[in-house]
Amino acid sequence: MKKYQLMAPGPTPVPSQVLLAMAQPMIHHRTPAYEALFAEVRAGLERLFQTSQDVIPLACSGSGAMEAALVNTLSAGDVVAVVSAGKFGERWVEIARAYGVEVVELKAPYGESVPAERVAETLRSRKDLRAVLTQHSESSTGVLHDVRGYAAVTRATDALLIVDAVSSLGIADLRMDTWGVDVVVAGSQKGLMLPPGLAFCALGARAWERAKTSKLPKYYFNLLEERKFVGRNEAHFTPAVSIIIGLREVVKMLEAEGLPNVFARHDRLARATRAGAAALGLRVFPRATPSPALTAILAPDGMDSEKIVAAYSETHDITIAGGQGEMKGKVFRLGHMGYAVEMDVIVALATLEQILSDLGLPVTFGAGVGAAQKVFAGKS
Numbered sequence: 001m002k003k004y005q006l007m008a009p010g011p012t013p014v015p016s017q018v019l020l021a022m023a024q025p026m027i028h029h030r031t032p033a034y035e036a037l038f039a040e041v042r043a044g045l046e047r048l049f050q051t052s053q054d055v056i057p058l059a060c061s062g063s064g065a066m067e068a069a070l071v072n073t074l075s076a077g078d079v080v081a082v083v084s085a086g087k088f089g090e091r092w093v094e095i096a097r098a099y100g101v102e103v104v105e106l107k108a109p110y111g112e113s114v115p116a117e118r119v120a121e122t123l124r125s126r127k128d129l130r131a132v133l134t135q136h137s138e139s140s141t142g143v144l145h146d147v148r149g150y151a152a153v154t155r156a157t158d159a160l161l162i163v164d165a166v167s168s169l170g171i172a173d174l175r176m177d178t179w180g181v182d183v184v185v186a187g188s189q190k191g192l193m194l195p196p197g198l199a200f201c202a203l204g205a206r207a208w209e210r211a212k213t214s215k216l217p218k219y220y221f222n223l224l225e226e227r228k229f230v231g232r233n234e235a236h237f238t239p240a241v242s243i244i245i246g247l248r249e250v251v252k253m254l255e256a257e258g259l260p261n262v263f264a265r266h267d268r269l270a271r272a273t274r275a276g277a278a279a280l281g282l283r284v285f286p287r288a289t290p291s292p293a294l295t296a297i298l299a300p301d302g303m304d305s306e307k308i309v310a311a312y313s314e315t316h317d318i319t320i321a322g323g324q325g326e327m328k329g330k331v332f333r334l335g336h337m338g339y340a341v342e343m344d345v346i347v348a349l350a351t352l353e354q355i356l357s358d359l360g361l362p363v364t365f366g367a368g369v370g371a372a373q374k375v376f377a378g379k380s
């Protein structure tokens with residue numbers, strides 16, 4: 001028998017109550033029923049994004065919302081700085097260049113981060129910077145960037161801070177209004193435990209002002225237009241109705257747990273995963289602050305990490321992820337975001353023990369699991 005489990009850094013498992021909610025018959029979006037649904041979801045989104053501004057849903061994947069954030073706040077020839085220390089940082093660079101936006105890359109090696117002080121220095125030396133673009137959680141390396149620090153230095157300048165929070169919203173604390181983050185981008189299929197296909201852009205007051213003068217081409221992604229509809233609990237184009245229905249359940253679940261508890265849970269799962277890996281003699285990849293969404297672990301010396309990924313899937317019916325780009329073959333990534341609890345980490349680590357043993361490495365069964373249990377018991 002196969003019991004399939006999804007433990008990748010997105011998409012993530014969808015809770016059964018959410019799946020059931022989404023299975024109800026389709027409703028039309030130009031109806032009072034949809035408006036009532038969206039009014040509820042809209043208020044919930046503001047709380048999840050920790051903002052008093054409208055959060056704009058878009059029917060696309062997270063990268064679409066990244067593109068929307070960029071084309072609504074910039075003009076051709078603008079100069080931006082990009083924190084680039086992984087695949088998703090590189091995506092910001094690619095989108096910017098595709099639109100003729102000039103990029104100053106703030107590069108760090110994979111596994112590392114860019115200190116806020118370096119962002120501050122760049123802002124001092126390049127007064128023409130119109131925005132700083134970053135990830136919060138860089139999912140390709142498992143690093144959490146210092147968004148709070150970046151906000152502290154950007155908010156004192158004219159540059160907007162645009163944050164890809166696709167793998168941190170509902171996972172790690174991100175106080176959009178309080179910290180002064182100008183744009184937050186998120187997606188449905190990570191911390192929000194929904195199917196892929198819905199993404200979000202939240203703009204702060206400064207970003208909405210900037211949007212009025214942004215000249216990059218846009219039609220579907222025109223957020224000022226979309227905001228007019230959102231303000232009436234409507235949508236300009238056909239929304240991802242089913243996922244919005246699921247989102248209503250997700251908001252209820254996250255708020256029943258309480259956002260601080262949601263963040264603490266992810267932190268606990270991440271600490272336990274790291275402790276488990278270390279107890280098995282493995283090294284986690286990040287040299288900077290690790291993300292609570294996922295753990296990138298280096299394969300044992302001389303072993304291709306794809307072997308571990310394949311064993312998870314082929315022998316144990318668990319989908320995890322390998323390395324991307326230059327990390328291919330070097331790391332494997334365990335997701336523990338969204339609909340993830342302590343016993344999921346136990347399963348992931350117990351499976352890892354079996355895989356390492358099957359691959360001929362000396363393993364003390366229970367060592368990784370035990371280290372995680374100590375974290376859960378508050379004993380390490």
Ligand SMILES: *Cc1c(COP(=O)(O)O)cnc(C)c1O
Nearest residue numbers: 061062063088137139166167187
């Ligand atoms: C998943 C993810 C995205 C979005 O990817 P899509 O495949 O377009 O949904 C963007 N940024 C980060 C950090 C991610 O983890």
